[in-house]
Amino acid sequence: xxYLLLALLLLLSGCNSSSxxxxxxxxxxxxxxxxxxxxxxxxxxxxxxxxPLRDTTxxxxxxxxxxxxxxxxxxxxxxxxxxxxxxxxxNQKTEGFGIGMTQEFILYxxxxxxxxxxxxxxxDKLLEINHQPIxxxxxxxxxxxxxxxxxxxxxxxxxxxxxTVTPQAYSFKVSEGKVLTVGTKKVGYLRFDSFxxxxxAEFESIFTQFHDAGVDELIIDLRYNGGGSVTTASLLLDxxxxxxxxKEQFYMDWNSHYQYNNSxxxxxxxxxxxxxxxxxxxxxxxxxEQSASASELVISSLIPYLGDSHVITIGSDTHGKPVGMSGAxxxxxxxxxxxxxxxxxxxxxxxxxxIAVTCEAQDDLTHxxxxxxxxxxxxxxxxxxxxxC
Numbered sequence: 001x002x003y004l005l006l007a008l009l010l011l012l013s014g015c016n017s018s019s020x021x022x023x024x025x026x027x028x029x030x031x032x033x034x035x036x037x038x039x040x041x042x043x044x045x046x047x048x049x050x051x052p053l054r055d056t057t058x059x060x061x062x063x064x065x066x067x068x069x070x071x072x073x074x075x076x077x078x079x080x081x082x083x084x085x086x087x088x089x090x091n092q093k094t095e096g097f098g099i100g101m102t103q104e105f106i107l108y109x110x111x112x113x114x115x116x117x118x119x120x121x122x123x124d125k126l127l128e129i130n131h132q133p134i135x136x137x138x139x140x141x142x143x144x145x146x147x148x149x150x151x152x153x154x155x156x157x158x159x160x161x162x163x164t165v166t167p168q169a170y171s172f173k174v175s176e177g178k179v180l181t182v183g184t185k186k187v188g189y190l191r192f193d194s195f196x197x198x199x200x201a202e203f204e205s206i207f208t209q210f211h212d213a214g215v216d217e218l219i220i221d222l223r224y225n226g227g228g229s230v231t232t233a234s235l236l237l238d239x240x241x242x243x244x245x246x247k248e249q250f251y252m253d254w255n256s257h258y259q260y261n262n263s264x265x266x267x268x269x270x271x272x273x274x275x276x277x278x279x280x281x282x283x284x285x286x287x288x289e290q291s292a293s294a295s296e297l298v299i300s301s302l303i304p305y306l307g308d309s310h311v312i313t314i315g316s317d318t319h320g321k322p323v324g325m326s327g328a329x330x331x332x333x334x335x336x337x338x339x340x341x342x343x344x345x346x347x348x349x350x351x352x353x354x355i356a357v358t359c360e361a362q363d364d365l366t367h368x369x370x371x372x373x374x375x376x377x378x379x380x381x382x383x384x385x386x387x388x389c
Contacts, residue, residue, distance in 0.1 A: 028061055035330050036065055044078075045255050045323060045338045046071040062333065070337075074352050077321060078337040086327075086334045092198045095169040096143035097150075100224070101126070105134050108365055109224055111193070112173040116165050121156065123365045128153035143167050174199045177206030178370055179213045182384050188215035188278075189377065191369055192236075195228025195294040200235050207239040208276040218278065219380050220298075221286040221369060223315060227293025230324065230342070234265040237301055242277035245270045248345040250301045252324065261326075261340070282310040284380045288363055289354070292319030296350045297342050304346040312383065313357045315376050320354035359389035 033056040040050045049071045059065035062080040070078045081089075088094050098114020101107045105126040110116050126134045129142055130151055142150045149166045174193040179186055188210035192203065210218070218240065230252070237249050249265045268277075283306065285291075285299055296318050302311045325336040343349045364375035372381060383389060 028059075030056065032062075032330050032333070033059065033065060036062060036335065037069065039328055039335060039337055040069040043255070043258050043261075043326075043328075043337075043339055044070075045340060046075065047255055047257065062335070066337075074323075075338050077323075078325070078335075080333055080335050083329070083332045083334055090197060091171075092174065092194075092196050093169070093171050095146060096167050097165055098170065098172060102365075105139075106365055108363070109193075112176060114170055114172050115168050119163050119165050120152065120154070122368050123156070125155040126152055127155060127160070173202055175202035175206055176370065177203075177209055179210065179215060180372060180381070182217070182381050185216040185384060186213055187217045187219060187381065187384065188213070189219045189221065189370055191221045193225055195225070195230075195232040195236075197229055197232060199228075199232055203236060203239065204274075204276065207278065211276045211278060215278065217282065217284070217384050218280050219284040219286065219377065221377070222291045222295040222298075223286050223288045223363060223369075223376065224290045225292075225295045226290060226319070227295060227297075227321070230265065230294060230297065233294040233297050233301075236298055238268045238273070239277050240283060240298075240302070241267075241280050241305070242270075242273055243279050244305055245273070247305070250297060250345065251343045251347075252340040253343060254340045258339075281306060282312070284312045284314060284383065286376045286380065287313050287315045287318050287355070287357065289316060289319055291315075293321045293324065295319075296321060296355055299355055300342075300344045300348065300350045303348075304344055312359070312380075313355060314359045314361050314379050314383070315357055315363065316360065317356050318350070318354040320350070320352045322349035322352065359383065 037052060037056065041047055041052055044050060050069055053068060056065065059068060066078050066080065097116045098111035099107055099116050099120060100109035107120055107122055107124045107126070110120055110122060128134055129138050132138060144167070146167050146169060149164050152163050152165065153160060154163060174196060176191040178189050180189055181187070190203065190206055234249055244267045246269050247267050249267055251264050252262060254261045283302060287295070299311060299313065323338045323341055326339045328335045328337070341349050359379050361376045361379040367374035370377065372378060379389065
């Protein structure tokens with residue numbers, strides 16, 4: 001269960017207007033508290049810096065105890081979810097509307113195939129919900145009323161209109177692809193929202209499309225991708241380039257007491273390649289502060305092979321999470337504590353300050369993602385044409 005898992009937190013806090021559930025005081029037993037404290041004092045990456053709690057009685061939820069034990073800074077990621085929440089994320093299933101928005105109720109994300117997909121659009125400003133002024137509480141209540149039609153009044157491109165959406169339990173996708181033309185070049189554009197295990201079949205199909213079209217350039221949109229499975233990250237790297245069979249992609253380095261858990265990932269052998277892999281010598285990544293963990297891992301892993309000047313990031317500096325979690329289970333609770341650093345084949349890991357962008361560009365909410373006029377994508381396309389920002 002080796003995950004670089006920030007995406008689950010982003011999914012639960014952003015697109016479902018509900019938050020992660022926490023056990024009641026009665027269900028968070030002394031035995032579970034002991035289990036959690038042992039994780040922190042043994043396999044946690046910074047275990048040697050943890051001050052054990054002499055009395056765990058005051059801590060009535062895992063969240064409170066995690067906050068008391070974790071070494072912060074740099075750790076502000078370690079967390080717990082229920083088994084149901086984790087499995088829903090891993091299988092790309094959830095419930096609600098499937099939207100992410102700013103504090104001003106402007107939509108920046110609509111999940112692919114969510115109930116709101118194709119009805120609400122990126123850039124919509126929500127004004128009312130069921131004929132009442134929009135509030136976070138009303139939105140949460142509506143999202144949890146599964147099967148009940150919700151009416152939104154919104155502002156879209158300067159015009160007010162009403163849209164109805166019915167929140168439901170649903171399966172979503174995390175990938176969309178298209179081929180764009182820039183001058184004489186064909187450009188593959190991949191929107192990629194999360195490194196789930198189910199994502200592999202999605203992007204394999206898209207890379208087949210890119211391969212068959214003979215794309216000359218590749219743009220991967222990771223602007224809201226908070227991470228996920230390192231295995232999925234490895235397979236994405238395989239699809240980006242077939243030119244380095246059996247070469248090391250990245251290395252996971254545990255604390256000094258758990259070095260036997262260290263592991264390396266490699267590009268696929270030629271005999272394992274399925275024929276849709278590209279041979280890119282340059283890749284563009286669209287990123288923001290929400291691009292984290294496995295997203296940063298993929299970018300970092302390409303640098304030793306393609307070179308800094310051929311791994312081009314556009315947008316704003318990334319999140320800064322060069323570490324990952326493997327996961328530990330106690331009954332119905334899944335604990336994700338930071339366990340290891342992730343290094344590329346040159347022995348370098350990305351910074352806790354994030355990966356600095358090559359070209360700054362605003363996340364343009366006035367255009368859909370994949371629209372050639374959207375500022376971040378437009379900047380990448382301009383770079384392809386002109387050779388610079």
